[in-house]
Amino acid sequence: MNTPIIALDFREYETVKEFLGRFDEKLFVKVGLELYLSNGPKIIEEIRQMGHDIFLDLKLYDIPNTVGKAMEGIGRLDIQMTNVHAQGGTAMMKRALESFKDGNPDGKLIAVTQLTSMTDEMVAREQQSVLSLTESVVHYSKLAQQAGLDGVVASPLESEIIHEKVGPEFLTVTPGIRLEEDSNDDQARVVTPADARNRKSDYIVVGRSITQDKDPVDKYNRIKAIWEGVTVE
Numbered sequence: 001m002n003t004p005i006i007a008l009d010f011r012e013y014e015t016v017k018e019f020l021g022r023f024d025e026k027l028f029v030k031v032g033l034e035l036y037l038s039n040g041p042k043i044i045e046e047i048r049q050m051g052h053d054i055f056l057d058l059k060l061y062d063i064p065n066t067v068g069k070a071m072e073g074i075g076r077l078d079i080q081m082t083n084v085h086a087q088g089g090t091a092m093m094k095r096a097l098e099s100f101k102d103g104n105p106d107g108k109l110i111a112v113t114q115l116t117s118m119t120d121e122m123v124a125r126e127q128q129s130v131l132s133l134t135e136s137v138v139h140y141s142k143l144a145q146q147a148g149l150d151g152v153v154a155s156p157l158e159s160e161i162i163h164e165k166v167g168p169e170f171l172t173v174t175p176g177i178r179l180e181e182d183s184n185d186d187q188a189r190v191v192t193p194a195d196a197r198n199r200k201s202d203y204i205v206v207g208r209s210i211t212q213d214k215d216p217v218d219k220y221n222r223i224k225a226i227w228e229g230v231t232v233e
């Protein structure tokens with residue numbers, strides 16, 4: 001069972017250091033735009049030196065040449081996973097893959113399908129999509145697979161159908177995770193860690209539910225145990 005990925009949505013390195021210092025085990029953490037843009041690539045080195053694995057979540061979305069060049073830089077970083085937007089198209093994803101794997105052959109490149117903050121209604125009205133949200137997620141997953149990527153970012157609600165339509169080995173990395181006790185926020189497609197496991201997600205990504213808790217280590221351990229099926233919520 002893959003360990004839950006903790007989204008380090010903080011701005012300051014000092015906050016990250018204090019947060020990670022509470023844990024006495026190796027973690028898989030996600031560095032997103034807020035942390036990376038405030039600190040630059042050195043944040044990756046610092047976290048790696050602490051012994052943790054990193055998913056660099058920059059969601060690149062541009063023309064193939066621009067994304068390819070940016071991925072050359074990302075490929076030089078010591079990370080385990082990174083991503084692009086599948087909506088950038090197959091040519092863009094292929095260029096991204098080539099550049100990233102050139103520097104980091106073991107790293108995973110995945111693509112965002114439909115953000116977990118999106119609803120069926122938003123996909124229909126704002127994207128003017130003729131496909132339903134789920135159909136659109138499957139469509140972008142197939143494009144990502146055709147481009148040779150390792151998997152996608154989606155909601156756990158779509159994990160089963162992605163595995164069914166695209167393949168069991170194709171990774172589903174799934175944010176939008178909340179326990180029943182957690183408050184509602186900007187996430188629209190939300191499930192519990194147990195539900196994510198039942199729906200065959202490969203990874204769960206959890207941010208505020210852990211980082212904003214008064215006891216993040218305890219909350220992480222609870223979420224991990226539920227995700228692994230060791231305890232019920």
Ligand SMILES: O=c1ccn([C@@H]2O[C@H](COP(=O)(O)O)[C@@H](O)[C@H]2O)c(=O)[nH]1
Pocket residue numbers: 007009032112114115116117153154175176177187205206207208209
């Ligand atoms: O579709 C997506 C893609 C990325 N994310 C990121 O995951 C975390 C989730 O944080 P929470 O605090 O648990 O909501 C966050 O960093 C997002 O940028 C996503 O939520 N949905």
